[in-house]
Amino acid sequence: MSDTSDNSRYRSPLSDFREMLNRGPTVDIRDSCGSTPLGAAASNGHLKNVGELLKHGASLGNANQDGRTPLRVAAANDHKEVLLELLNRDSRVDITYAYGRTPLSAAASKGHLETFRELLKHGAGVDIKDARYSTPLSAAAFKSHLETLRGLLKRGVSVDISDEDDRTPLIIAASEGHEKCF
Numbered sequence: 001m002s003d004t005s006d007n008s009r010y011r012s013p014l015s016d017f018r019e020m021l022n023r024g025p026t027v028d029i030r031d032s033c034g035s036t037p038l039g040a041a042a043s044n045g046h047l048k049n050v051g052e053l054l055k056h057g058a059s060l061g062n063a064n065q066d067g068r069t070p071l072r073v074a075a076a077n078d079h080k081e082v083l084l085e086l087l088n089r090d091s092r093v094d095i096t097y098a099y100g101r102t103p104l105s106a107a108a109s110k111g112h113l114e115t116f117r118e119l120l121k122h123g124a125g126v127d128i129k130d131a132r133y134s135t136p137l138s139a140a141a142f143k144s145h146l147e148t149l150r151g152l153l154k155r156g157v158s159v160d161i162s163d164e165d166d167r168t169p170l171i172i173a174a175s176e177g178h179e180k181c182f
Contacts, residue, residue: 018052027058034065042070042086045079050086060090067097075103075119078112083119093122100130108148109139116148126157133163141169144178 028036038058041049063069074083094102104124107116137157140149162168
């Protein structure tokens with residue numbers, strides 16, 4: 001016999017989520033890809049779930065198999081509210097994942113301007129190199145995201161840092177045909 005009492009029809013999905021948290025396994029349980037509930041909620045922009053998971057002690061530093069942390073996936077997927085919730089809980093704005101890419105590089109490479117600006121407000125490093133020696137400026141130049149590129153230039157970012165192939169952001173923009181970056 002299933003539980004279809006009148007009270008269950010009026011419960012909010014968040015109430016059900018809270019009940020699972022109170023009854024279930026550790027909040028940092030992982031799926032087959034190494035994702036935790038917090039990483040999954042952050043990746044999909046579910047702010048209320050992120051808040052509940054954090055209240056229950058979910059770890060902000062847990063990365064999936066690709067090394068992506070909840071902060072990095074929130075930045076890459078342009079979930080600004082989730083990003084702010086995570087930043088308010090942990091000030092490690094420059095936490096990197098397996099390839100050394102920071103949340104700022106992820107936002108710059110995708111052109112997520114508001115998320116990019118929030119990361120800068122929280123002190124994100126503008127010249128941090130990833131595992132291939134690319135910087136946020138290189139990422140913005142590669143994808144021709146002019147507003148993020150301009151925002152970095154206004155911050156005094158170094159324009160002569162080259163990647164593992166000795167390409168500077170200017171060389172990257174030229175090779176990709178992004179004349180607007182000049």
